Amino acid sequence: MLLCPAFQPGWPRRAPTIQSRPMTKPLPAKAVSACPHDCPSTCALDVEILPDGRIGRLRGAPDNAYTAGVVCAKVARYAERLYHPDRLTRPLRRVGAKGEGRFEEISWDAALDLVAERFLAAEAECGAESVWPYHYAGTMGLVQRDSIHRFRHAKGYSRQFDSFCTNMAWTGYVAGTGRLAGPDPREMAHADQIVIWGTNPVATQVNVMTHAVAARKIRGARIVVVDVYRTETMRQADVGLVIQPGSDAALACAIMHVLFRDGLADRDYLDKYTDCPAELDAHLSTRTPEWAAAITGLDAGAIEAVARQIGTVKRTYFRLGYGFTRSRNGAVSMHAATSIAAVTGCWQYEGGGAFHNNGAIYELDKTMIEAPELRRPGIRALDQSQIGRILTGDAAALNGGPPVKAMLIQNTNPVSVCPEQALVKRGFCREDLFVCVHEQFMTETARMADLVLPATQFLEHDDIYKGGGHQYLLFGPKLTEAPGEARENLFVLNELARRLGAADHPGFHMTAREHVDWMLRNSGYGTLAELEAGRWKDLQPDFRTAHYLDGFGHRDGRYHFRVDWGRDPAPNKPEGEPMGPWRSMPSLPDYWPSVEAADAEHPFRLVTAPARSFLNSSFTESEIGRRKEGRPEVWLTVADAARAGVSDGDRVRMGNRRGTVTLHARVVDGPTPGTVISEGIWPNDAFEDGQGINTLTGADPVAPYGGAAYHDTAVWIRPA
Numbered sequence: 001m002l003l004c005p006a007f008q009p010g011w012p013r014r015a016p017t018i019q020s021r022p023m024t025k026p027l028p029a030k031a032v033s034a035c036p037h038d039c040p041s042t043c044a045l046d047v048e049i050l051p052d053g054r055i056g057r058l059r060g061a062p063d064n065a066y067t068a069g070v071v072c073a074k075v076a077r078y079a080e081r082l083y084h085p086d087r088l089t090r091p092l093r094r095v096g097a098k099g100e101g102r103f104e105e106i107s108w109d110a111a112l113d114l115v116a117e118r119f120l121a122a123e124a125e126c127g128a129e130s131v132w133p134y135h136y137a138g139t140m141g142l143v144q145r146d147s148i149h150r151f152r153h154a155k156g157y158s159r160q161f162d163s164f165c166t167n168m169a170w171t172g173y174v175a176g177t178g179r180l181a182g183p184d185p186r187e188m189a190h191a192d193q194i195v196i197w198g199t200n201p202v203a204t205q206v207n208v209m210t211h212a213v214a215a216r217k218i219r220g221a222r223i224v225v226v227d228v229y230r231t232e233t234m235r236q237a238d239v240g241l242v243i244q245p246g247s248d249a250a251l252a253c254a255i256m257h258v259l260f261r262d263g264l265a266d267r268d269y270l271d272k273y274t275d276c277p278a279e280l281d282a283h284l285s286t287r288t289p290e291w292a293a294a295i296t297g298l299d300a301g302a303i304e305a306v307a308r309q310i311g312t313v314k315r316t317y318f319r320l321g322y323g324f325t326r327s328r329n330g331a332v333s334m335h336a337a338t339s340i341a342a343v344t345g346c347w348q349y350e351g352g353g354a355f356h357n358n359g360a361i362y363e364l365d366k367t368m369i370e371a372p373e374l375r376r377p378g379i380r381a382l383d384q385s386q387i388g389r390i391l392t393g394d395a396a397a398l399n400g401g402p403p404v405k406a407m408l409i410q411n412t413n414p415v416s417v418c419p420e421q422a423l424v425k426r427g428f429c430r431e432d433l434f435v436c437v438h439e440q441f442m443t444e445t446a447r448m449a450d451l452v453l454p455a456t457q458f459l460e461h462d463d464i465y466k467g468g469g470h471q472y473l474l475f476g477p478k479l480t481e482a483p484g485e486a487r488e489n490l491f492v493l494n495e496l497a498r499r500l501g502a503a504d505h506p507g508f509h510m511t512a513r514e515h516v517d518w519m520l521r522n523s524g525y526g527t528l529a530e531l532e533a534g535r536w537k538d539l540q541p542d543f544r545t546a547h548y549l550d551g552f553g554h555r556d557g558r559y560h561f562r563v564d565w566g567r568d569p570a571p572n573k574p575e576g577e578p579m580g581p582w583r584s585m586p587s588l589p590d591y592w593p594s595v596e597a598a599d600a601e602h603p604f605r606l607v608t609a610p611a612r613s614f615l616n617s618s619f620t621e622s623e624i625g626r627r628k629e630g631r632p633e634v635w636l637t638v639a640d641a642a643r644a645g646v647s648d649g650d651r652v653r654m655g656n657r658r659g660t661v662t663l664h665a666r667v668v669d670g671p672t673p674g675t676v677i678s679e680g681i682w683p684n685d686a687f688e689d690g691q692g693i694n695t696l697t698g699a700d701p702v703a704p705y706g707g708a709a710y711h712d713t714a715v716w717i718r719p720a
């Protein structure tokens with residue numbers, strides 16, 4: 001396989017460092033903001049301004065009812081990231097070989113001219129679709145994240161199918177409810193039982209714990225956690241269920257079986273609010289606890305017990321995460337877990353129901369930011385998870401269009417976070433591919449670029465944020481100057497559009513504040529001045545709406561146990577694109593054995609769960625975070641370690657047909673036999689041979705229409 005120098009050990013790893021310039025403008029003593037990171041909590045922040053004008057500690061706003069004064073440790077010490085000596089501060093042009101890491105400084109004008117020239121050349125050679133603006137959610141700010149769509153539509157560049165994160169989760173939830181919204185997340189504090197399913201909030205969205213623990217303190221609520229290993233969240237739970245990866249639907253079906261069998265299903269509720277309860281009851285008659293025990297690895301008694309608890313406690317709040325949907329059967333699992341709440345009818349009660357994400361409540365008019373009216377018909381969408389296949393010329397992944405010849409990348413670090421990493425790296429090594437990366441740090445993706453542009457961080461630009469895990473709209477103003485010549489995403493896109501002769505749309509001539517104000521006014525939410533004065537806007541729907549007491553989101557107003565996966569709403573599918581492998585999906589809740597199963601050659605199933613001190617690939621620049629996380633490891637049980645012939649602390653190799661990584665073994669108790677865990681998306685160069693964890697994960701599209709199954713990978717493990 002072709003390997004660039006950048007991916008061979010021993011090459012320079014660090015960017016040229018330029019110290020950030022000292023602050024000159026005086027600032028108020030305290031300021032407000034919102035966390036921009038890709039995290040459902042979207043915390044309201046109080047920002048401390050030190051006497052010398054620099055940013056001090058960040059704290060959770062105590063008067064925000066969801067944040068309630070709590071933020072995670074990595075954001076509390078944000079000054080470390082803001083003033084990090086490795087911040088990019090000048091535009092850099094590659095002078096060495098691709099990926100070698102040698103750059104020279106150039107001016108912004110020269111840099112932007114170069115991008116425009118290369119984009120026009122690609123367009124002339126292969127058509128506009130050969131340019132692929134590539135992005136994700138490094139910032140969740142709506143202006144700085146989504147303006148790239150206005151840019152792509154104005155030029156007719158390739159569209160992007162966002163498949164990293166939310167597809168299976170959102171699709172599975174909406175298949176049941178018909179709408180991506182649920183009971184007020186603050187109601188968790190009024191629950192008598194909280195089922196935290198397939199998420200590790202102590203690490204990934206700390207505020208869930210605030211409200212769950214409040215319920216325990218105030219009401220003596222029981223906390224149940226379903227995961228595939230003993231996470232920090234499970235350690236704080238009253239009941240912990242450790243199951244086989246990808247087996248959640250079996251657990252959910254057995255719970256519903258017991259509810260029907262033992263008269264714990266709410267028949268009145270089912271008749272009034274659901275589509276086919278009798279059919280579901282009959283279908284589940286063979287999905288017994290014993291049946292599920294064999295699939296999940298739990299014992300049947302434990303399933304009976306938790307089913308009884310769920311059936312008898314009316315105020316049960318299901319907090320359903322993303323983790324358990326990152327499997328090839330993830331949408332089916334999410335739908336099955338959500339369906340439990342419809343069988344017990346707990347939706348009717350305060351503190352009851354099933355919550356995943358509140359995306360549907362905002363109804364924002366983003367047309368000025370995204371300019372959908374400029375979109376030309378027939379432009380292909382490219383799957384962000386399949387960038388490796390796309391850049392190496394896979395015809396199916398190219399979706400009937402030309403090769404990709406030029407890219408602008410903002411807000412994401414694909415060389416680290418994408419599946420099939422070996423292919424991704426090979427693609428970025430292509431000499432005929434022009435890549436411009438706009439970044440805060442010299443990430444592994446930036447190091448592969450022809451041109452690197454320095455980006456602002458959230459305290460250095462204006463933007464607006466909405467909480468997926470709550471119901472607030474929040475503004476985060478520019479509070480401090482960026483180091484050196486770092487510029488916001490909006491600046492880059494507007495300037496490029498101008499140079500490319502595509503800046504007719506008024507959105508290319510507005511500041512971030514003007515965009516926010518326009519969006520608020522046109523969405524019926526007042527003005528930016530009003531939002532700033534009130535600090536945030538609480539958009540929680542009323543109780544009856546949030547609990548679906550006037551009907552669910554489907555046209556018939558009912559919760560759907562029966563799903564037509566090929567035709568039902570597909571919340572993330574790009575318009576006009578085909579479905580994925582949906583045809584064999586079960587139409588009623590069921591265990592669907594479509595996971596990447598272990599076999600004789602790959603006896604272990606790997607889950608790549610998040611690390612507490614990192615957020616995806618962000619915060620890996622933090623010395624404190626790296627120290628806390630230690631080193632890349634694979635965690636396995638004593639029996640599995642023996643089976644692999646390795647011991648605690650050993651250097652080991654872990655691999656499959658996609659590649660091999662080298663890391664250290666840690667023996668833990670917890671996962672079911674055959675399940676191994678590797679926490680964190682460590683930088684690739686934290687691994688001995690530069691091959692990161694996503695070398696092992698697959699980019700095959702997950703049912704029903706695509707997505708990445710990051711926690712569903714069969715591997716072998718050997719002594720190194």
Ligand SMILES: Nc1nc2c(c(=O)[nH]1)N[C@H]1C(S)=C(S)[C@@H](COP(=O)(O)OP(=O)(O)OC[C@H]3O[C@@H](n4cnc5c(=O)[nH]c(N)nc54)[C@H](O)[C@@H]3O)O[C@H]1N2
Nearest residue numbers: 136138139165411412413417438440455608616617618710
């Ligand atoms: N093995 C494994 N891989 C995974 C996952 C997993 O669980 N396991 N999770 C997947 C998931 S859910 C996701 S969402 C993806 C996310 O993966 P990424 O999209 O890479 O996520 P982030 O680290 O949040 O952000 C990427 C970059 O955005 C940059 N950035 C932040 N703000 C700005 C800005 O204002 N402007 C510009 N230009 N850049 C900015 C940051 O510096 C950072 O380098 O990873 C996926 N990859």
Ligand SMILES: Nc1nc2c(c(=O)[nH]1)N[C@H]1C(S)=C(S)[C@@H](COP(=O)(O)OP(=O)(O)OC[C@H]3O[C@@H](n4cnc5c(=O)[nH]c(N)nc54)[C@H](O)[C@@H]3O)O[C@H]1N2
Nearest residue numbers: 198199200203204245246321322323324610612614615616
């Ligand atoms: N500290 C930190 N916070 C983060 C992130 C991070 O990387 N680090 N990432 C951010 C992003 S982009 C997102 S999308 C969210 C995601 O946050 P979550 O919704 O929490 O999802 P995941 O992080 O993918 O995984 C959560 C848990 O799911 C478990 N899991 C994996 N497979 C299965 C399964 O088959 N069944 C069950 N029951 N459990 C399973 C994992 O072991 C893990 O403990 O977090 C955000 N917050």
Ligand code: SF4
Nearest residue numbers: 035039042043072075
């Ligand atoms: S918990 Fe999430 S939203 Fe809150 S500060 Fe941390 S990363 Fe940001």
Ligand SMILES: [Mo]
Nearest residue numbers: 038164165166
């Ligand atoms: Mo994500």
